[in-house]
Amino acid sequence: MExxxxxxxxxxxxxxxxxxxxxxxxxxxxxxxxxxxxxxxxEDFENIGEALADIMEFARMHxxxxxxxLVGKQYPELNQHKxxxxxxxxxxxxxxxLFSEDPAKVSDDATAYVASWLPDHIKxxxxxxxxxIRVQNYLAECQAMGRRGRS
Numbered sequence: 196m197e198x199x200x201x202x203x204x205x206x207x208x209x210x211x212x213x214x215x216x217x218x219x220x221x222x223x224x225x226x227x228x229x230x231x232x233x234x235x236x237x238e239d240f241e242n243i244g245e246a247l248a249d250i251m252e253f254a255r256m257h258x259x260x261x262x263x264x265l266v267g268k269q270y271p272e273l274n275q276h277k278x279x280x281x282x283x284x285x286x287x288x289x290x291x292x293l294f295s296e297d298p299a300k301v302s303d304d305a306t307a308y309v310a311s312w313l314p315d316h317i318k319x320x321x322x323x324x325x326x327x328i329r330v331q332n333y334l335a336e337c338q339a340m341g342r343r344g345r346s
Contacts, residue, residue, distance in 0.1 A: 199224040199310055205317050207325035212264070215257040216317050222250045223309045230306040240298040247294065247305060251287045258284070261321075268331040270324050279320055283312055
């Protein structure tokens with residue numbers, strides 16, 4: 196499995212979202228690194244469990260923030276985007292539940308899922324809304340400049 200890493204292909208040119216996506220990728224890379232350890236000890240599984248919790252917690256915060264932005268800009272495909280987020284969180288919740296039963300299998304499955312879903316989501320789903328948000332931001336700036344010019 197290829198290592199997760201942030202690079203320019205992940206940028207959508209919306210600074211706050213890029214910053215949060217980069218942090219999410221860093222947490223996912225940590226999970227991947229922990230899961231890659233051969234002959235895991237109990238401590239390794241504890242660290243993997245913590246990394247799973249961290250990625251879920253950060254993803255929830257980030258997704259809520261991202262969705263607030265999309266609501267504010269009246270993004271027309273918001274519901275579809277929210278469904279993607281919910282699916283991801285639900286899948287992570289399932290992994291965390293199963294983790295106590297079979298940590299070795301779940302850590303590999305969870306890592307593979309995150310390593311596949313996250314870059315795809317950023318490069319496809321987030322990249323899909325980025326031009327819309329940039330245009331909305333530009334129009335808002337133009338409107339604000341027009342109001343200042345009339346004052």
